[in-house]
Amino acid sequence: xxxxxxxxxxxxxxxxxxxxxxxxxxxxxxxxxxxxxxxxxxxxxxxxxxxxxxxxxxxxxxxxxxxxxxxxxxxxxxxxxxxxxxxxxxxxxxxxxxxxxxxxxxxxxxxxxxxxxxxxxxxxxxxxxxxxxxxxxxxxxxxxxxxxxxxxxxxxxxxxxxxxxxxxxxxxxxxxxxxxxxxxxxxxxxxxxxxxxxxxxxxxxxxxxxxxxxxxxxxxxxxxxxxxxxxxxxxxxxxxxxxxxxxxxxxxxxxxxxxxxxxxxxxxxxxxxxxxxxxxxxxxxxxxxxxxxxxxxxxxxxxxxxxxxxxxxxxxxxxxxxxxxxxxxxxxxxxxxxxxxxxxxxxxxxxxxxxxxxxxxxxxxxxxxxxxxxxxxxxxxxxxxxxxxxxxxxxxxxxxxxxxxxxxxxxxxxxxxxxxxxxxxxxxxxxxxxxxxxxxxxxxxxxxx
Numbered sequence: 001x002x003x004x005x006x007x008x009x010x011x012x013x014x015x016x017x018x019x020x021x022x023x024x025x026x027x028x029x030x031x032x033x034x035x036x037x038x039x040x041x042x043x044x045x046x047x048x049x050x051x052x053x054x055x056x057x058x059x060x061x062x063x064x065x066x067x068x069x070x071x072x073x074x075x076x077x078x079x080x081x082x083x084x085x086x087x088x089x090x091x092x093x094x095x096x097x098x099x100x101x102x103x104x105x106x107x108x109x110x111x112x113x114x115x116x117x118x119x120x121x122x123x124x125x126x127x128x129x130x131x132x133x134x135x136x137x138x139x140x141x142x143x144x145x146x147x148x149x150x151x152x153x154x155x156x157x158x159x160x161x162x163x164x165x166x167x168x169x170x171x172x173x174x175x176x177x178x179x180x181x182x183x184x185x186x187x188x189x190x191x192x193x194x195x196x197x198x199x200x201x202x203x204x205x206x207x208x209x210x211x212x213x214x215x216x217x218x219x220x221x222x223x224x225x226x227x228x229x230x231x232x233x234x235x236x237x238x239x240x241x242x243x244x245x246x247x248x249x250x251x252x253x254x255x256x257x258x259x260x261x262x263x264x265x266x267x268x269x270x271x272x273x274x275x276x277x278x279x280x281x282x283x284x285x286x287x288x289x290x291x292x293x294x295x296x297x298x299x300x301x302x303x304x305x306x307x308x309x310x311x312x313x314x315x316x317x318x319x320x321x322x323x324x325x326x327x328x329x330x331x332x333x334x335x336x337x338x339x340x341x342x343x344x345x346x347x348x349x350x351x352x353x354x355x356x357x358x359x360x361x362x363x364x365x366x367x368x369x370x371x372x373x374x375x376x377x378x379x380x381x382x383x384x385x386x387x388x389x390x391x392x393x394x395x396x397x398x399x400x401x402x403x404x405x406x407x408x409x410x411x412x413x414x415x416x417x418x419x420x421x422x423x424x425x426x427x428x429x430x431x432x433x434x435x436x437x438x439x440x441x442x443x444x445x446x447x448x449x
Contacts, residue, residue: 019045020124021117023105024095024448033105035096036448037112038125042092045115046081049108050096055081066098069114074107075099089125090132123445127438130430137430137441138167138392144445145227145387152276157226157387166386169212170425176209177422184408184415202408213400216386220396222376223388225310229271229278230375233306235327236315238286241337241358245315246283248358249274249368267305275372282309287324303327311375316353318342323350333374339363391441392428399424 019039037045043055050064064079075098082093098108126140135143138161145158161167183202234242250272267284284302285295306312311331316323317338326332336342339355339362354370356363388396399421406414426432 019117020120021109021112022120022125022448023109024125031100033098033100034448035098035105035108035112036125037094037096037117038087038089038091038128039117040092041116042094043081043083045112045117046079046094048115049111050077050079053079053081053094055092055094056083057081058083058086066096066108067111068107069111074111075104077108085132088134089128090134091128120447121442122447123442123449124447126445126449127442135162136167137438138170138428139164140430141389141441142387143449144441147446147449150271151229151273151278153226154278156276157223161387166216166388166392167429169216169386170429173209173212174422174425174429176205177418177425180205180209181415181418181422184411184418187411188415199408206403206406206408210400210403213396213403216388217393217396217400219386220388220393223386224390224393225376226277227387227389229280230310231269231280231282231308232311232313232371232375233282233284233302233309234313234315235284235287235302235306236317236337237320237324238288240286240315240317240320240324242283242286242315244358245313245335245337245356246270246281248364249281267301274368277372277376279371279375287327311371313371316350318355323353331374333367333370335367395424395428 019037019041021035021037024034024036046053046055048067050066052064053062054060058081061078061080064077066074066077068074077099078097080095080097082088082095084090084092087093096108098104123140123144126135126143129135130137130140142158142161145154146162149155149158180202234246236242246268250270267282269280269282272279272281282305284305285298287299287302290296291299306327311333312327313333313335314324314326315335315337318336319338319341326334334353336350336353336355338357338359340357340359342355354363354367356367358364402417402420402424406417408414423432430438
């Protein structure tokens with residue numbers, strides 16, 4: 001879906017009032033196009049653009065005749081009015097489904113402009129939904145994730161977050177923090193009247209909050225891998241079958257394969273879905289000592305890529321007697337490549353090494369399964385992983401640090417730390433609005449959202 005008008009998304013709005021209009025569907029040849037209108041003048045706009053529409057009925061598709069800016073008939077379209085507050089934005093909304101001609105779409109949008117609409121900026125529809133309490137900022141981010149989802153688990157994670165999968169546990173944490181803050185403030189304000197802090201009760205609630213934050217942070221790495229994908233580097237000596245395996249996992253001829261060692265000099269990468277997870281496969285030069293300047297540079301780049309990868313597939317070809325030195329990496333999967341060249345299958349079954357042959361197909365399905373288990377622990381772990389991104393982790397880390405340094409023997413300082421944690425969680429959900437954060441989030445949306 002286009003992110004700005006320069007990419008072809010038809011968004012035409014002009015000043016006056018706060019009613020916005022945009023093409024909500026992707027540009028290009030399509031049988032149907034959707035145009036979305038939202039704002040206080042949406043009902044009046046509807047009376048001018050499609051006078052036969054009964055706006056007050058709401059939530060009922062109606063066949064209407066659309067009029068141009070000059071008042072001439074243009075098209076028969078399906079129109080759905082959404083009277084406030086039961087709409088996506090919480091405002092009066094109108095959706096028009098018209099034939100997909102670019103000329104026609106532009107003409108309909110121009111008619112909406114003439115009726116008093118103004119330009120929608122990226123993410124403005126969803127931003128209004130947040131402002132009107134239809135969703136929080138975490139759910140708004142999930143809308144963008146849902147639009148951009150490329151794999152099964154990205155889609156599931158976005159859907160789960162949209163339904164409150166992260167908002168609900170954060171809401172429970174905020175409730176406990178509000179109680180902690182109120183107790184601390186009471187002690188500070190009425191200490192001269194003998195009000196003291198119930199340390200055992202306070203410590204119990206404080207410990208529960210810290211444990212919940214730690215639990216969320218413990219799942220952050222998995223959530224980020226679901227959301228952003230994982231980088232997996234293929235590592236091995238020259239002619240160990242890296243490029244062949246790379247192509248088989250991609251199911252396309254992406255890397256050049258040759259019986260001559262050293263064919264791959266530069267680092268190449270491509271995306272593939274493995275068990276519903278986005279994986280960026282990376283291939284590079286075979287790891288070895290010596291060679292010319294170009295080969296040495298290729299090896300240097302391959303080692304650097306392996307160090308930055310989330311996981312590494314180490315290849316040991318079955319026709320080589322000595323196992324390679326394993327790189328120092330976090331998640332490592334050992335692959336006995338070229339298993340079809342082994343003198344006997346038992347000799348290929350080395351401890352910890354998975355026999356794989358791109359000629360016979362041996363072990364390829366097991367490799368995909370093992371890869372998924374290596375980088376995320378398997379499908380079961382994916383089910384409960386909240387969709388935590390870098391912004392979320394940053395706020396959660398700072399909130400956890402503030403709570404960890406709380407000293408209930410000094411209520412004034414403890415109240416400041418609890419207050420900081422509350423602000424950080426409020427920034428996550430949008431209850432505390434930081435304009436730069438909002439601009440960064442909604443600037444990534446397409447205009448029609």
